[in-house]
Amino acid sequence: MVNSIEVKDLTLTFGSVSVLKNMNLHVQEGEFIVLLGPSGCGKSTLLNCLAGLLDISDGQIFIKGKNVTWSEPSERGIGMVFQSYALYPQMTVRGNLSFGLKNAKVPQPEIDKRIARAAEILQIQPLLDRKPAALSGGQRQRVAIGRALVRDVDVFLFDEPLSNLDAKLRSELRVEIKRLHNQLGNTMVYVTHDQIEALTLADRIAVMKGGVIQQLAEPLEIYNRPSNLFVAGFIGSPSMNFLKGRTLDNGRAFQFGSTRIDLAGYEGGAVLERDDAILGVRPEHITVSTTPLAGPSLAAEVEIDENLGADSLLWLKAEGTTMSVRVPVEGRLPPGTKVHLGLDIPKASIFDAKSEQRI
Amino acid sequence: MSVTDRENTAGALVREPVARRPSRLFRNMSGKIASIPMVFTTLVIFVGCTLWTVLYSFTGSGMLPRLNFVGLDQYERLWGSARWMNAIENLAIFGVLSLVFTIVIGFFLATLLDRKVRGEDAFRTIFLYPFALSFIVTGLVWQWILNPDFGVQQVLRDLGWESFAFNPLHDAEIVLYGLLIAGLWQGTGLIMCIMLAGLRGIDEDIWKAARVDGIATWKTYVVIIIPMMKPVFVTALVLIASGIIKVYDLVIAQTSGGPGLASDMPAIYVMQQLFGAQNLGQGFAASTMMLVSVVIILIPWAYLEFGGKKRG
Amino acid sequence: MADLSVTAGAMTGPRGQKPKRALSPTNIMLYGTLIVIAVYYLIPLYVMVVTSLKGMPEIRMGNIFSPPMEITFQPWVKAWSEACTGINCDGLSRGFMNSVYITVPSVIISIAIASVNGYALANWKFKGSEAFFTILILGAFIPFQVMIYPIAILLGSVGLFGSLTGLVLVHTIFGMPILTLLFRNYFSSMPEELFKAARVDGAGFWSIYFRIMLPMSMPIFVVAVILQVTGIWNDFLFGVIYSSNELYPMTVQLNNIVNSVQGVKEYNVNMAATLLTGLVPLIIYFISGKLFVRGIAAGAVKG
16 A cells, blocks of 8 residues: 655755654554644654655655655645634635645536545534634634645645634534544645644554654554653643652662662663663552551652642652642642652653663 | 711711822823823824925915915816926826836845745845935935946947937936836835745645645646735735825936926925925925825725734 | 664765855856945945046046046145135035034934934833824824925024924934834833833933933944944035035035036046035945844834
């Protein structure tokens, strides 16, 4: 099966600055892939290169098996949705949807057919004769998606489409986009800095930093087995707790300050003995008890507790390091309480402090 | 100071002075004092002097202003005067051509510079420096360049084109074009800057969307970008138009209104009547007409900006 | 790695950077057009300089575009110190000094007044202040010719007609609309918290102006200075009407020298004189570059 999108050794340099370094990426047909990362990581740049809006310095891009490295955006078989919607202000919705098609000399009946189909899928029929200024943010974004839809292409590119919307609209449209993907089955490449969007929408996530893909995997894999320190800290809110220490006993235990933590059950590579290691445990993988615990555990003292409504967050200090633990509302404890934290080692990650890679 | 009777805390009746609230006039004194120049200028100069001139345009003032009302007499004479009609015609031709070409050339230059060319700063400096010069300087330089014996006409003749004739300074038919060349040279730089600022204010994503849609560059400009820049064009239009009506320095320097009266302008007519021909009434009437034409241009613009949709 | 066989065949074909020929047709047209137009803009400058450095015999022989065979600075000397206007033969030096005497006080006073005014409009609004401001701006569009005569009468009535003070006053008044707009917009854009904090500290109108506003608004003052110096130095109309023979600014003198001299026209002297008159604003322009552009844009784009 031919991959929907293939990126080979893509490099992009501006002057002396290397923005994208030797990127390789395969996207399968119908896949929803999310490019996730902080600002400046190159995710939007990569998307613009895929679209043909930016010329690359080295490497190749293939869409549906065709080499589009030097092709114009309109020849690549892509549709694009922008963060600022970029609707043509003086045209009606219908005008916006048909402008590109008319320019490509598509016959009018075909244009009407495509607009009707897009309008039905996106539920924008009543808006067809309005101008963008008369639409709400959510409606505008639907029209922007519609403009890509009518192009009858295989690949849709989304450049942070929900970032301009308020929180409520964002979650509504997020569901819409997922529904759209289920209904249409097109390949979709989606750029965002919001992990929630990434985790809920993606078939696979490419976490990026500094122009390099840090990890490309399914959401759950990224969540449970982050491949390095950056990915581990970036995904998950509040972020993973990092305990600095070293591994002993041929990797059977972790020395954190004065506490020895048994590493039985760890799911990963050969831990071995390392002088500089980091044990990472997510707040939701820690249990809190006022009485001593049997398994791998840590002594800590409660500093602050935050009631989040659905559950609570406890902030504690253990061996001088601040940690956070998620507890049910009833499990809240007053500041100053001395507790024992039970660590779920099978769900934990160990990182080599120098290479920052997961072991 | 007025007093009131009231009970103090111990329950005894006492008289107390009541401070008078400062009247509204004295609130924010410093702000008001600081604004006196503006108030003075608007009331006395702009409003006052203008009304004065309009008023006296209805009088029969000759060498000195006199309040002898003659109704619309001055205006009848004005519009009956061949010289005035000629000046108006000159202004119309020069004005329309100036307007059209300044905007077209200004916009065109802006689009060129917007393409991220190398040396953009250098080009912009070159296109804008004429704006820093006085109209007198501009007029004199171009007078020299268009000199029939040593200037453009002679140069082209020397190059072999024997019969080339371009002598605006002595040819009544084309003198206005000579003025046009000079005026455009001076004025397009500014409009280019305004247009460039407008172009840069367009959301970059619109360009991207048009590219993905496969729209050619020129078509994007015409169908999408220019309509989006309507306010900028309107501003440019108003600026140019209000400047053209007052054109004086340039003509005085380059052609002195000549040859003969071929490049005479309303502003020159006014100055002549006021200070030369000792015909104040005519001067007032003519300048009032200039005012009227500016108002006619401004009203639709002001309505668009301030009336109609009240924007925050 | 899977799919290697499929992708190996596709390794040919376009790779890497899109070939961007530096001499592509679009580029040639673009730079070509820009250069041609730039030449049109530069020609007058070139002609001015070249003509002013030639002797008269050479001018009569050649044309305006030919570079001087023998460079002479005599025209410059003559323009500066010997050229004759209708009245005297002191050259432009007198006009230059006059322009200086006119420009410096006008710039200082107009900016001082307008900046305080703009500050008042931005931070100390009172009932009717916006209305006055609107009239002020609209007034900037009124053709000067409408107001010239009554202003002359006003000046005459206080004995200032034809005097330096009178001319300075006129320049100040007509500079107000644009300058007030400039300052008002600038002060409005400064964070309001600064102003509020100062008032909480007990500062009043003038202390806030001098100790907070002024130090923070150097850029806009520079723009205002550039705008005013250029505008006032280049003025002709007011110089012709409201000054006297001894007080004529450089622009008026220039026009007299070139256009009202009978007999033999000394083109080289004329061009030297023209250059001299344009020199001051040109130098300011070339030095201040971007600031100038910002000033023009700010002054020109209203509302």
